[in-house]
Amino acid sequence: MIDITIENFEQDVIAASMSQPVLVDFWAPWCGPCKAIGPILEKLEVEYGGGFTLAKINSDEEQQLASAFGVRSIPTVVLMKNGQPVDGFMGALPEGKVREFLDKHVQALAGEPEEEEMPPDEVPESPEGQLEKLQHAVATDPSNDDARFDYAKALLLAGREADARRAFEPVANKVALSRRIDALARWLDAIDFAATQASPADLDARIAADRRDFQARFDRARLLVAQQRWTAAMDELLEILMRDKSWSGDLARKTYIAILEIIEPPKPKVAEGQVPPEDPTVATYRRRLSSVVLS
Incomplete structure (x- = not known):
């Protein structure tokens, strides 16, 4: 569990979520439901054995972060992956519901044998693999503007500006x-x-x-x-x-x-x-x- 402020948010939430899911818990000391769900989240972080990192943000002290996430009530829980929020919920859910939420996004690691491999359809695709797939989609169907958008976007996110410009050029007139x-x-x-x-x-x-x-x-x-x-x-x-x-x-x-x-x-x-x-x-x-x- 990590306490998050504006100073360490970029490193411990945005950057950290590029390699591992980060579960952000917006709470406040006076909030009764926060005291109910807080221990559940801390318990599940241990049980999931490194499947995600729990990051807690005191919304009273870090109002800028709470505003950036559009927090209107607490507790609010947001799951971050690859630098972006992908899902979330509000309120003190029971433990079973929190597990259901996590299981949609998080691979529990505790107790798994090291040699056990994930089924092929569950192996996370590498950024290089994703780019290859998008490049193939564009090459197969050059008129697919959605595929071209996804490809150029992925190239820009990867810092490959020149390649992105070449991918964009055929649709620049659109x-x-x-x-x-x-x-x-x-x-x-x-x-x-x-x-x-x-x-x-x-x-x-x-x-x-x-x-x-x-x-x-x-x-x-x-x-x-x-x-x-x-x-x-x-x-x-x-x-x-x-x-x-x-x-x-x-x-x-x-x-x-x-x-x-x-x-x-x-x-x-x-x-x-x-x-x-x-x-x-x-x-x-x-x-x-x-x-x-x-x-």
Whole structure:
């Protein structure tokens, strides 16, 4: 179990979740239900034997983190994988329900013989394997824009910018026709902009001097996009939208929507008739956009 603050969040939650699931528990000392579920989560962390790491965030002391996750009531529990929230729940669930939740996402390791292998269909696919599969999908069906989006996105996330640009080039003329292609174009534009921006501190100084310097805020958001700091970029764009919803031909809103397209994870498979759960970060930032735009 790890106590999380804004200082160690990036390393102990975001970075750590790239190699192992991290279960984030938002709690507060005064919260009765938190005292009920806290020991259950700590017990299961031990029983799952390294299958996940429990990270606890005091929502009273770390309000910035609670706000970033859209926490409205506690306890709120969020499961992080590969740097992104993939599922979560609110309230003090009984132990059996928490186990059901974990079993959907976490491989319990305690008590398993080291030589035992996972069935082939359960072996996690390596990033290289995922890229090969996406590359094959594009090569097999070059007109599949969704596959091309996933491939270019995976290349950019892997830092292979030149390969991503080559994958994007055949659909560059479809920017006005596809929201996902438009999102890739804006991401690549942000990378180009970041390469020419000598001093990010200049933007911070301009914003500090004039909170309505929307161009500086937009440029700062583009720098954050280039760094793949998605929620921070959307927070900056919201600052523009709260003051001028239609600034520069609706540029802030369109860029915000592009980021949502980029961070939207693939929908998990669910039983027929069921609706897959929405990614909590995407859901939160969609609500924030709606509340600002419709206000």
